[in-house]
Ligand SMILES: Nc1ncnc2c1ncn2[C@@H]1O[C@H](COP(=O)(O)OP(=O)(O)OP(=O)(O)O)[C@@H](O)[C@H]1O
């Protein structure tokens with residue numbers, strides 16, 4: 252088969268894989284952004300046991316490879332309960348991967364949030380308080396935007412890393428774009444022994460992370476009118 | 480009539496007692512300067528009166544309202560907020576809100592407060608215009624007519640401090656407190672702040688000023704308190720405290736400033 256004949260077939264397969272990649276990316280963000288905030292609040296809580304437990308969890312998650320976490324979350328329940336909880340199909344693999352990614356990224360995000368929250372000087376909320384603002388007003392009118400400004404640059408770094416990290420889900424055979432590209436080595440849709448589709452997946456990652464870089468750059472610019 | 484009454488106020492941080500029973504009164508229209516060496520408890524005293532810190536015992540009354548009655552129990556937030564409007568505090572490092580212009584820094588609290596008025600919905604436009612007009616007038620008075628639309632990062636330290644004074648003034652507090660309002664400024668910028676405060680004194684605003692500017696304190700205040708190690712070592716008129724100090728500690732402290 253000539254390249255011109257291969258290309259549409261590969262393109263379709265990679266698009267399908269990339270759709271799965273984007274789904275994992277989106278679900279991870281949707282879960283990790285709020286969960287990270289809860290973890291951050293828990294770590295900062297004055298209730299020491301909660302803070303200690305969460306600190307340990309964050310340390311373990313950030314200190315070990317995401318690939319191992321994926322394997323543990325996918326295989327451990329089966330080993331413990333004697334039967335797999337995720338189901339064998341693509342849907343099961345997707346949810347296992349999502350859980351692993353959400354937990355992992357929530358821990359990274361929590362540290363960023365914590366830095367953002369603690370980075371706003373106490374003088375800001377004290378100034379709000381002596382002006383008679385309620386706690387709610389102090390949070391929404393004074394500190395929130397300053398926090399957002401502080402966390403946008405580190406969050407954009409993490410989120411761009413997440414784009415590329417989704418490829419790790421390949422380890423539990425999630426049919427994301429790397430998996431789709433690799434299939435053309437072993438043989439798929441009448442094409443085999445071809446490496447170029449796998450290499451070509453890089454273009455997708457580049458394009459998507461490029462898009463995100465531009466978007467985050469715009470957001471940072473928008474918040475540029477003040478300094479914290 | 481005394482507008483501020485502080486009785487036997489005590490406050491410890493852990494084992495260190497920082498305020499060891501502080502009592503004083505202030506009449507309407509008076510200007511009180513608090514002087515004293517570093518660590519003597521001046522900031523803590525201001526923070527306790529302004530409800531940023533909860534004292535351990537003693538009482539604080541402002542314009543007849545009990546701010547603190549010695550019981551360190553949790554006050555209701557609504558009471559605390561209502562009381563809060565009777566006092567204003569200008570911080571050493573301004574604490575302007577960086578995301579708002581000078582004008583919005585000044586109007587933020589009054590605008591939020593106005594939302595709680597029953598007639599807000601009907602008169603929204605008029606109410607907000609009135610607040611903005613008031614803010615512009617005060618900003619003009621402190622010499623910032625040209626800087627209203629600037630963000631804090633675009634202003635000098637002296638200008639920022641003038642915005643923060645305007646911000647406190649617009650709420651028209653019964654007593655306005657200053658914690659070393661010029662200490663974070665370059666020496667050439669302190670003059671503009673002291674001038675603003677002198678103007679307020681001439682308008683008979685009741686003020687309490689913690690300061691290390693001795694000449695200014697002597698010139699502007701009607702009453703001076705010298706704090707030493709958590710107690711009031713001496714209080715009186717500026718001429719009494721500066722001209723004829725009784726306590727040895729006061730003498731030593733003032734001598735140090737004349738060297
Ligand atoms: N939050 C706190 N926790 C523990 N100790 C504190 C706290 N705030 C103040 N202190 C201590 O209380 C003492 C008095 O502090 P304070 O800030 O009231 O002094 P000050 O008279 O304002 O001094 P300065 O002239 O340096 O501003 C100091 O010894 C200080 O270390």
Ligand SMILES: [Mg+2]
Nearest residue numbers: 521522523658
């Ligand atoms: Mg101080």
